[in-house]
Amino acid sequence: MSPLRTSPIPDVTDPENTASNGPASVEDAAEFTSEETLTRPRAQAPEPYDAVILSSFGGPEGQEDVIPFLRNVTRGRGIPDERLEEVATHYRANGGVSPINEQNRALLAALREELARSGPEIPVLWANRNWDPYVADVVRDAHERGYRKLLVLPTSAYPGYSSCRQYREDYGVALAELGLEDELQVDKVRQHYDAPGFIGAFTEGLLEGLRELRAKLDTAPSRAAGNGRIRIMFCTHSVPTTAANEAGPRGVDYEGGSAYVEKHLEAARAILRDVEAAEPELLAGCDWELVYQSRSGAPSTPWLEPDVNDALEALKGAVDGVAMVPLGFVSDHMEVKWDLDTEAMETCEELGLQAVRTPTPGTHPAYVRSLRDLIAERVASTAPSQDPAELERRRIGACGGRGWFDRCNPDCCLSAARAATPVIANYEGAR
Ligand SMILES: CC1=C(CCC(=O)O)c2cc3nc(cc4[nH]c(cc5[nH]c(cc1n2)c(C)c5CCC(=O)O)c(CCC(=O)O)c4C)C(CCC(=O)O)=C3C
Ligand SMILES: [Fe+2]
Numbered sequence: 204m205s206p207l208r209t210s211p212i213p214d215v216t217d218p219e220n221t222a223s224n225g226p227a228s229v230e231d232a233a234e235f236t237s238e239e240t241l242t243r244p245r246a247q248a249p250e251p252y253d254a255v256i257l258s259s260f261g262g263p264e265g266q267e268d269v270i271p272f273l274r275n276v277t278r279g280r281g282i283p284d285e286r287l288e289e290v291a292t293h294y295r296a297n298g299g300v301s302p303i304n305e306q307n308r309a310l311l312a313a314l315r316e317e318l319a320r321s322g323p324e325i326p327v328l329w330a331n332r333n334w335d336p337y338v339a340d341v342v343r344d345a346h347e348r349g350y351r352k353l354l355v356l357p358t359s360a361y362p363g364y365s366s367c368r369q370y371r372e373d374y375g376v377a378l379a380e381l382g383l384e385d386e387l388q389v390d391k392v393r394q395h396y397d398a399p400g401f402i403g404a405f406t407e408g409l410l411e412g413l414r415e416l417r418a419k420l421d422t423a424p425s426r427a428a429g430n431g432r433i434r435i436m437f438c439t440h441s442v443p444t445t446a447a448n449e450a451g452p453r454g455v456d457y458e459g460g461s462a463y464v465e466k467h468l469e470a471a472r473a474i475l476r477d478v479e480a481a482e483p484e485l486l487a488g489c490d491w492e493l494v495y496q497s498r499s500g501a502p503s504t505p506w507l508e509p510d511v512n513d514a515l516e517a518l519k520g521a522v523d524g525v526a527m528v529p530l531g532f533v534s535d536h537m538e539v540k541w542d543l544d545t546e547a548m549e550t551c552e553e554l555g556l557q558a559v560r561t562p563t564p565g566t567h568p569a570y571v572r573s574l575r576d577l578i579a580e581r582v583a584s585t586a587p588s589q590d591p592a593e594l595e596r597r598r599i600g601a602c603g604g605r606g607w608f609d610r611c612n613p614d615c616c617l618s619a620a621r622a623a624t625p626v627i628a629n630y631e632g633a634r
Contacts, residue, residue, distance in 0.1 A: 246594040247390070247609040249583040253350035254326040255392075256341060257311055258370055259358040261331025262294075262301025262537065268334070269294045272301075275333040286499050293541040304334070306534040306565065307358065313566040317575045323582040332373050339377040346383055353389045354581055355627070356574065358533050360396040360470075362607060363442060363450040363463040367394050368616035368626065375625030384625075391628040392577045393609050396466045397473070397602040400573030401533075401564055405470075406477040408561035409435070409528055413478070413485040416524045419557045423523070427555040432522040433489045436514060437471040438543060439531025441495035441506040445618070452612045459493075464507070467493055467530060469602040474528070477601075490522075493530075496547070497538045511543070515550045524557040534565045573599070581609070 263272040272294075273287050294301060311329050318325065330341035345353055355374060359366040371391060378384045395401055416433060420426065442463060451462025458465040471493060479486055494514040495507045509517070515525065527547060529539045543560050551558035564570035576599055588594065600606045608615070610630040 245393070245606060245608050246591070246598055247581065248591070248594065249581055250352060250390075251583045252325060252352045252354045252390075252581070254328055254345060255354045255356055255578055255582075256328045256330050256345075257307065257314065257358065258330050258338070258355045258373065259307050259332070260303060260536075261334030261337075262303040263299055263334065264301075264304060266295065266299030269299045272334055281501065282499050283501060290499070293537055297537070297540070301537050302540060303534065303536050304331075306536075307331075309566050310358070310534070310571070313568075313571045314574055317571045318578070321572075321575055321579075323579055323584045325578070325582055325584075330373075332369070338373045339380055342374065342377045342383065342387065342389070343381055346381070346387055351387060353387060354578065355389060355391040356578065357391065357394075360394055360398075360401060360533060361439075361463060361466050361531065362394050362616065364446045364616045364618070365440070365442060366463075367450075367607075367611070368621075371611065371626035371628050372621070372624050374627040378627070379625050389627045390581070390609070392581060394466075394607040395573065395577055396470045397600040397604060397606055398570075398573035398577065399599055399601040400567065400569035400571070400576075402470060402473045402477065402601040403569040403573075404564035404567035405474045405528060405530065405561070406481070407567070407569075408563075409474060409478050409526065410481055410485065412526045412528075412559040412561035413482075413489075416526055416557060416559045417485070419559075420524050423557055425555065426523040426557075427518075428520050428523050430523060431488055433524040433526060434518055434522045435475075435489055435491035435526045435528060436511060437467065437474075437491065437493045437528045437530040438496050438511050438547075439467050439493065439529075440538065441498040441508070441510070443500060444505045444507060446616075447507055449618055450616050452608075453614055464493070466602075466607075469604060470530060471528075473602045474530075496542045511547050512550045515547065515554060515556065518556065519554060522556070525551055525559075527558065527560045529560065529563050532563050533570075534563050539563060 263269045269291050273291060277287060307329060311327060315327050318327065328341055328345060330336055330338045332338060355370065357367070357370040359370065361367070374389045378387060378389065413433070420431060447461040447463040451457065455462070459468055471491065475486070475491065492514065494509055494511045496511045498506045498510060500506060511527070518525070527543055529543060532539050548558060548560070580597060598606050608630065610628045613629050613631050
């Protein structure tokens, strides 16, 4: 079994198995954490920010946008032309429209409502890396409006270059381009894979998905294996193994070989723990693993494996049903709609497997509430205390660890090639 794969079939309903699937304790986390990381403060004191920027990937809004969008995404990244043409067809099949912008508009509205209801009172703007409204334009407008302290909330939950550091670069580069480094302070909300509402939304979706899958299996005329077993596949975006290995603070012995993988495993276990607590019988005859999707890059470059489709092929004769949990995605992006709902579902059909794909957090009220809590812990007006010990206690987290960092180590998720690219939210650059 490859170290990147979670061992199959730990019976999560078996109390003897709590070591592999039980709640991760602070002690478990410490086992994988270097002294430097443990002693380093994670929580910044609350500050009086002027605005929050919901910061996302962006996507095309019509056929004429598809190619310019893909050029934006892949500029200087060595993605082969064939791959771009292939990905263009996914967008073209959907009228040239990515679902991501509508989803961000909905999240923006839900977050504004939640903040209006529960505070803190703070404007929320929206910016994208690869499409309008672009980061540099939003930062320039914010400055013109007189804002001086901004807090970025990425629509991305895990540590890693694409999901964390690249967002920090987006703002570092925009500030440099605009010459506003000395006039604007831009900070970032920590990665939120362990936010209770993130875990909670997936848990609710998996409970419903397993019920649905069991009902399908009960009525299915034939079954792939005939044993009633179910594989839960937690699906996330593959990244180059070098990028995975660079994720997070250095010198830490991460489970699965990287912070990127470790935090997905922690989130998966937290979801299984909560499903078990709610309806243990749903997990009878289930096993689980973490799989990867949406690989790009040159075929010769190693990316995290197994690919979801290969993992499905490998299930032949072992299970009757599959529940795919899109663990790496906060909403139903093109990757979810195409790579899971279209491609992986086709693979399931070919293999005679009954399958469900469970929901992403989207605008689930618990998820929106957690995003509000992450903002509230940083924005001074609502903070009950400035005392660092109190702040550390208040830090939310459903995975049993200590949460991610408000400001990252300078070498966090850094590749040598990008050492000169400016970033925000550097720990050593703390003001
Ligand atoms: C980890 C990760 C996330 C999750 C974290 C996060 O959410 O940020 C993510 C999200 C997304 N990725 C997206 C789209 C694309 N990603 C690409 C390319 C790449 N992604 C990578 C990684 C990730 N990507 C990587 C290592 C590459 C190779 C090139 C590079 O190093 O940059 C390409 C180029 C073509 C291709 O090769 O696929 C496209 C079009 C969309 C929008 C979808 C929509 O429109 O709904 C979203 C949300
Ligand atoms: Fe991507």
